[in-house]
Amino acid sequence: DADVTQTPRNRITKTGKRIMLECSQTKGHDRMYWYRQDPGLGLRLIYYSFDVKDINKGEISDGYSVSRQAQAKFSLSLESAIPNQTALYFCATSDLGTVPETQYFGPGTRLLVL
């Protein structure tokens, strides 16, 4: 079984809809991240959480919200989807205290907003 899973893997939605992307991990890591990837722009950090009670905005958090339901679960919501949120979304995890602290990625969710 994969250590980091994301659901759904593909999603098509319409402008204005609220959607949720989910991430679960069995690695036992404290830290979780949400990124989006667009062609030519690389991976950009949306939100990150260092434990259940610690959630922080990344460089492009506008239009997104997150929930850390448990150590193993971190969800990303688009409150009102817009076409420029069409992208590939990745969840990642890392283990506090390891050197170097490496991020491990889920398989990604491909989102299309019409």
Added chain:
Amino acid sequence: QKEVEQNSGPLSVPEGAIASLNCTYSDRGSQSFFWYRQYSGKSPELIMSIYSNGDKEDGRFTAQLNKASQYVSLLIRDSQPSDSATYLCAADNSGGYQKVTFGTGTKLQVIP
């Protein structure tokens, strides 16, 4: 703005040759550096990490770090067509939080 710069490529090398991928970073406080491989439409997969100046070898891969020049490289020996992918360089951020900045990646094409 902390930046990690990579040539987008494509870098084309013949099968069996050495591929050399380069990366520069702007944050002098960065301590750890990472190379990820990403196939089209797939997630990034860690190849190597390095945090000491010098070379680190793992099979056909060698990572090189020069903190004085703020330069990281990845050498792939005996390149195979299966190595064709985009390679992402990443550096951790100084300032107390273990965030990572990613470069936009270099596309490598290994020609059979």
